[in-house]
Amino acid sequence: MSADGGTSTTTSARVNTPATAQSSGHGYTADKDAYLRRLRRIEGQVRGIVRMVEDHKYCIDILTQVAAVNSAMHAVSLGLLEDHLRHCVVDAAHAAATSDSSEGVDTLDLKIKEATQAIGRLLR
Template sequence: MSTHQHSYLAHDTKGDYLKRLRRIEGQARGLQRMVEEEQYCIDILTQVSAMTKALQAVSLSLLDEHLGHCVLEAARAGGPEAEEKLKEASDAIARLVRS
């Protein structure tokens, strides 16, 4: 895990991320309720798909922030941190593609 001190907070997007994550949290509670109430499997799967897409959207947005700020800044500075940031981004993309 990186000890990088900069964050997407500098881009004033924290509130947007938190709002989106709270909405996803609500979707998770809704899914639990649907299972508890033994609702129709296809309806549950539809909601799982919607929640998955919402998480993917947050992931892609965070990745874009990381590339546009952290990786770009490190690349401009050069040195070993640039290679580290590129590797981090590549690893994150690989994890997202596998998920």
Template sequence: MHDTHAGHGYIGDKNAYLTRLRRIEGQVRGLQRMVEEEQYCIDILTQVSAVTKGLQAVSMGLVEDHLGHCVVRAARAGDAEAEEKVREASAAIARLLRS
């Protein structure tokens, strides 16, 4: 279930997230170029690691924003909504850990 209310927790940092994601997008394009140019595999793996760390930073920021905004707001609204938001956050964290 997705929160359809405006003002998600990350909105205050939206531009920072977009900047990070654009940087990651550029890194992925760079990876494609490296493979096309048949560059050394270790160099490619080093760049894959950088992209992975960038995505992990975005993920952790979103988790923190969700907990600090959406879950807190739901807790104030009542038990059922709070339980749903905690379940939702737990499932998202579990997916991140499996990736």
């Protein structure tokens, strides 16, 4: 098992699609299938780790696979964060810039706070 959960050399599960191709909804919507494939691959890696423990495999080999899963999950997390910034935060910034009310600015502030909190959780 590779550190990113497969043979890909990219660091995230994102498929490069223009923002205009995204349907309404969440930022990851256009890349949902890629995320699901990556998460299913990670799920298989975790099942493999369970089998390694059940079979009393060498602890360093197990730790190597745990590190691979952690790396793959980190890549998914960063991809989702990037999607959130590119879609949700940018949309909120555009709405704030074109709005005559403070509601758009409040929404932008909320989206930035969400992103900041998500980054904080990833750094723990």
